[in-house]
Structure formats: structure tokens, C-alpha cells
Amino acid sequence: MAKYLLLKHYRGAPAAVNDVPMDRWTPEEISAHVQYMNDFAARLETTGEFIDGQALAPDGMWVRYDGEGRPPVTDGPFAETKDLIAGWMVIDVDSHERAVELAGELSAAPGAGGKPIHEWLELRPFLTAPPTVTE
Amino acid sequence: MNEAQLRSLTPSVLGILVRRGADFAAAEDAVQDALVEAVRVWRAAPSPSSSNGEHPMRDPKGWLVTVAWRRFLDATRADAARRRREDLVDEEPAPGPVSAVDDTLQLYFLCAHPSLTPSSAVALTLRAVGGLTTRQIARAYLVPEATMAQRISRAKRTVSGVRFDQPGDVATVLRVLYLVFNEGYSGDVDLAAEAIRLTRQLAAAVDHPEVAGLLALMLLHHARRATRTAPDGSLVPLAEQDRGRWDTGSIAEGVDILQAALARDRLGEFQAQAAIAALHADAPTAEETDWVQIVEWYDELARLTDSPVVRLNRAVAVGEADGPRAGLAALAALDASLPRHAAVAAHLHERDGDLVTAARLYAEAAHRAANLAERDHLTRQAARLNSRSSEAP
Known part of the structure; x- marks a missing residue:
């Protein structure tokens, strides 16, 4: 019973094995990829392990507080591919091993040539509530 | 009603x-x-x-x-x-002529069946034994209702072939109830109180010293609940809790149940854990805690469970009973990658007067904490020591 974030991003991970940009795939390959992701989420719903999954638009901006009575300062957008966070999925599983297993399955989503992308996903455990029994 | x-x-x-x-x-x-x-x-x-x-x-x-x-x-x-x-x-x-007591016990066994994963057993127990709705259980565990509904129906399919009159193992039921109690509380259901209610009901259905031990453990911890967190949500360590606000009724009941269980001379891990909780509850001030007896109970517990977490907590108790050097010596025998190892080391080094090492270890422990309140607490400890040493001449 632990929640994990599966984060798909391109910050510092090594290149995927099947590293062809999506706009060089065939439309059918893109459909197969999307279908794989949907099927994966649907299957996790039936096992009672799915919490949430969202994709993010590539364009974002920086925002910060600029003092009392002033509007927030914004900067950007910066849409550099190497910094892109593509999306996430949150799962609730019984063990770390299960979380690793599922991340591995998600990374097998098909890409160019219908072959698995083998892309790197970041797996991060959620911080929990403190246990009742401590000593 | x-x-x-x-x-x-x-x-x-x-x-x-x-x-x-x-x-x-x-x-x-x-x-x-x-x-x-x-x-x-x-x-x-x-x-x-x-x-x-x-x-x-x-x-x-x-x-x-x-x-x-x-x-x-x-x-x-x-x-x-x-x-x-x-x-x-x-x-x-x-x-x-089957009694409701037998039915109740059989349901506990079925819902904690070894073929279920812990989270499935917890969800099924809360619904089929506790009578909570799927929505309440989903909110308590912060998962979508559809996910919890699937988890429960899958669990029911898993145990569909199990005969209802098959005897089960009380130990598996206790592990499930302990999980419910220990997971904390959120949503509109008080899971700790619900775990106590379910354990009380189990104790009425089966005569077993470890069921009594778990019930005592829960009551003794629940008694301190109001003092464990400050109004801002931050953790208050045991030594700093306002003992005047501990629930004396709950403590007295827990101690009574524990003593009756111990008298039967069939010691188990929940009775040993409850004995440690009772010794803490019994101390009018933190300074008056009987750490020597607590170390003895940790020795019993280590013998019963062989758990590294128990040995870690034992090192804390040794540090209190025989001084921080003895605690650090006990800690040295343990794997440094254990959760909370750095937090224990930091506490012992601080008591030994090595504030620089303690501050470094508190920061390391905060980085490795598995829950937010503990991380904030450990970060505050590091900050407290760092600001003190920077004030020194």
C-alpha cells in the first residue's frame, strides 16, 4: 500500500533504446502507442492499483511572487525538448517490486517500427502519513 | 444505536x-x-x-x-x-446451531486469507467485517472510488473458492488489523478507531493472548494520539508530549487487557510491543521512564521477530538506559541502510555532545524520511543544531 509517481520526462535520463521522435513515426504507430497507454491504465484500474494519469502540454512558463499588491512575474515559455515533462501516472501498489514491474511495462510502450521504446521513466515514492506506532 | x-x-x-x-x-x-x-x-x-x-x-x-x-x-x-x-x-x-460469534470469526479469516495481498485484505476486511462503504474506504486511503471498488471485487473473486467454514490463522487477521491501525487516518472515517473496534470484536469472538496483545497495543497508542501532533500538524516526540492529556481511561483498559494476556504465559510480538507501550504510558515524566525494562522487552521482541526495525528501536532504548555510547555501540552492529537508522544515530550523537555529526545526520535522515511530518521534524532538528553551532564563538 504505497503510492508511486511514474514520471515521463527528459531531464538527465540516458537516451531510450528505440529513440526516434514521435513525429517520425507512422500514424498507426502513434495510435498503437496511445492504445498501449490506455490499455495499461485500464488494466491497472481492474487490479485496483490506478490512481491518476495525466499528460502535459509541452508549453509552460515560469511564475513567481513579486511582492504585495503586484502581479506575479512570468517568464518563458521555454519549450526545450530536453526539459520536457510529458506526463505522469500515479499508482498504489503493495510493494516497491510491483512498482518497478509496472514502470517496466509502461516503458515497453511501442514506438517506431512497433517496437518497444525502452524509454526511461522516473519512479518516485510518495511521502506518507506518519505511522501510528513509532517506538 | x-x-x-x-x-x-x-x-x-x-x-x-x-x-x-x-x-x-x-x-x-x-x-x-x-x-x-x-x-x-x-x-x-x-x-x-x-x-x-x-x-x-x-x-x-x-x-x-x-x-x-x-x-x-x-x-x-x-x-x-x-x-x-x-x-x-x-x-x-x-x-x-451456528452462533454469530463463529460467523464473525470465519469472516475475519476469509477477509484476511493468505491468498490476498495486504491492501486487498485491508479493503475487504473494512467492507465485509467493518461494514464501511467503498467510498469511505477509498477516501480513507486516498484512492479513486472506482479503483477501490475493483480492488474489493477482485479480492472477493480471489477468495470465492475458499470454504466459509475453513479454519484460519489468527496471526494473518492480526497483521491486517495492525495495518489498518498503523496507516494513520484521513477522510471521514477514523481508521485507528475502526481498527480498535474490529479488534475488540475479534477479541470477543476468539480467546487468544495475541488478539488481546494487539488490542492493548492499540489502546495504549491511541491514548497518546491527541498529544502526538502540534496544532500546526508537526510531530511531537514522546519525550515532549503533554502527558497530562493522555487518555487515562484508554491506558488503564490497555494495561488491564495486557496483564491478563501476559498472565497466560504465551508471549507473542503484539504483547511485547504493548508491554513497551505500557511502560511509556506508566511513566509520569519522560525522565522517569523505566528504560532498563524497556530494553528487556526489546530483547524479547527481537527474539520473537528477528526484525531489524526492532533492533534499531532497541538501540534507542539502550542509549537511554546505559548512555549514548552504549546506544551507538548497539547501533554499529546494524545495517546503516535501514529506514530511520540515520535519525537514531543523529539522536544518539546529539546526546553524546557531538552536535556537528548530529546535525549532519539529522539532515541525512530528513532526506531519507518516508513521511512528510517526520521529514519536517528531522529538518527542524538539523536546523536547531546548525543555528546553535553557528552562534557559538
Whole structure:
């Protein structure tokens, strides 16, 4: 019973094995990829392990507080591919091993040539509530 | 009668349906429907006199059995299902004089069946034994209701082949109840209180010293609950808790139950844990804690469980009983990658006067903390020592 974030991003991970940009795939390959992701989420719903999954638009901006009575300062957008966070999925599983297993399955989503992308996903455990029994 | 008392009828009502030949999964759905209906009718007309006809509060158990059985029949009206039901009735031995106590115990065993994963066993126990709704359980564990519904129906499928009269292992049930208690609380259901209620109900159904041990452990920890967190949500360590606000009634009950269990001379890990909690509860001030006895109980606990977490907590107790150097020596024998190892080391180094090492270890422990309140607490400890050493000449 632990929640994990599966984060798909391109910050510092090594290149995927099947590293062809999506706009060089065939439309059918893109459909197969999307279908794989949907099927994966649907299957996790039936096992009672799915919490949430969202994709993010590539364009974002920086925002910060600029003092009392002033509007927030914004900067950007910066849409550099190497910094892109593509999306996430949150799962609730019984063990770390299960979380690793599922991340591995998600990374097998098909890409160019219908072959698995083998892309790197970041797996991060959620911080929990403190246990009742401590000593 | 309140809603928790109404829910306490769940196991016996479910047992009656199963003994009439209903399969567990369908019976469980029917009882859940009946409970929801009972609450709805009850809220609309709080007392029997203010409503016409049948009212759930006149004879709550009879009402629930009638409504649940009707729901079950409605749900299985299809021909195939009816045939299956008739077969089941044929197969079942004539229902003998089976008590609600036996039904309750069998349900605990079924819902904690070893074929279930811990999270499935927890969810199924809270629904089929506790009578909570799927929505309440989902909110308590911060998962979507659809996910929790799938988890529960999958769990029911997993145990569908298990015979209802098969004896189970009390230890697996205790592990599930301990998980419910220890997971903390969120949503509109107080899971710790619910775990205590379910363990109390189990203790009434089976005479077992470890069931008593777990109930005592829960009561002793629950007694300190109000003092464990400050109004801003931050953790208050045991030594700094306001002992005047501990629930003395809960402590007295826990100690009584524990002493009766220990007198039977069948020690188990929950009794040993409860004994440690009782020694803390017994100390009027943190300074008066009987750490020597606590170390002895940790030795017992280590013998019973061989758990590295127990050895880690033992090192803390040794540090209090025999001084920080002895605690650090006990800690040195343990794997440094254990959760909370750095936090324990930081505490012992601080007591030994090595504030620079302690501050570094508190920061490291904060980085590795598995929960937010503990991380914030450890970060504050590091900050406290760092600001003190920077003030020094």
C-alpha cells in the first residue's frame, strides 16, 4: 500500500533504446502507442492499483511572487525538448517490486517500427502519513 | 444505536446469508446495500415512532437480514444464477446451531486469507467485517472510488473458492488489523478507531493472548494520539508530549487487557510491543521512564521477530538506559541502510555532545524520511543544531 509517481520526462535520463521522435513515426504507430497507454491504465484500474494519469502540454512558463499588491512575474515559455515533462501516472501498489514491474511495462510502450521504446521513466515514492506506532 | 453499532451487525448478518446458501460475494454486496439503505431510512426518520411501517431501528439485525436477503434474491433472479443458488442450497449441510460469534470469526479469516495481498485484505476486511462503504474506504486511503471498488471485487473473486467454514490463522487477521491501525487516518472515517473496534470484536469472538496483545497495543497508542501532533500538524516526540492529556481511561483498559494476556504465559510480538507501550504510558515524566525494562522487552521482541526495525528501536532504548555510547555501540552492529537508522544515530550523537555529526545526520535522515511530518521534524532538528553551532564563538 504505497503510492508511486511514474514520471515521463527528459531531464538527465540516458537516451531510450528505440529513440526516434514521435513525429517520425507512422500514424498507426502513434495510435498503437496511445492504445498501449490506455490499455495499461485500464488494466491497472481492474487490479485496483490506478490512481491518476495525466499528460502535459509541452508549453509552460515560469511564475513567481513579486511582492504585495503586484502581479506575479512570468517568464518563458521555454519549450526545450530536453526539459520536457510529458506526463505522469500515479499508482498504489503493495510493494516497491510491483512498482518497478509496472514502470517496466509502461516503458515497453511501442514506438517506431512497433517496437518497444525502452524509454526511461522516473519512479518516485510518495511521502506518507506518519505511522501510528513509532517506538 | 449509532452508525458504528449498526455496522457491528455486518458480520453476523453476512454470516446468516452465507449459511442460507448465498455465495459470499453476492451476499456481501447485498449486506452493503442493506446497510446503506438502513442509514438512509434512519437519517430520514431517526426514530421508529416517526415513520410508518418497518423501521431499521426496531429490530436492526432482523431488518438488515430481511432487506439484504431480498436484495440478494433480486440480484440472483436470472435463471442460471437461480440454478446455481439451488445447487448451493443442496450442497450445504443443514444449518446447525451456528452462533454469530463463529460467523464473525470465519469472516475475519476469509477477509484476511493468505491468498490476498495486504491492501486487498485491508479493503475487504473494512467492507465485509467493518461494514464501511467503498467510498469511505477509498477516501480513507486516498484512492479513486472506482479503483477501490475493483480492488474489493477482485479480492472477493480471489477468495470465492475458499470454504466459509475453513479454519484460519489468527496471526494473518492480526497483521491486517495492525495495518489498518498503523496507516494513520484521513477522510471521514477514523481508521485507528475502526481498527480498535474490529479488534475488540475479534477479541470477543476468539480467546487468544495475541488478539488481546494487539488490542492493548492499540489502546495504549491511541491514548497518546491527541498529544502526538502540534496544532500546526508537526510531530511531537514522546519525550515532549503533554502527558497530562493522555487518555487515562484508554491506558488503564490497555494495561488491564495486557496483564491478563501476559498472565497466560504465551508471549507473542503484539504483547511485547504493548508491554513497551505500557511502560511509556506508566511513566509520569519522560525522565522517569523505566528504560532498563524497556530494553528487556526489546530483547524479547527481537527474539520473537528477528526484525531489524526492532533492533534499531532497541538501540534507542539502550542509549537511554546505559548512555549514548552504549546506544551507538548497539547501533554499529546494524545495517546503516535501514529506514530511520540515520535519525537514531543523529539522536544518539546529539546526546553524546557531538552536535556537528548530529546535525549532519539529522539532515541525512530528513532526506531519507518516508513521511512528510517526520521529514519536517528531522529538518527542524538539523536546523536547531546548525543555528546553535553557528552562534557559538
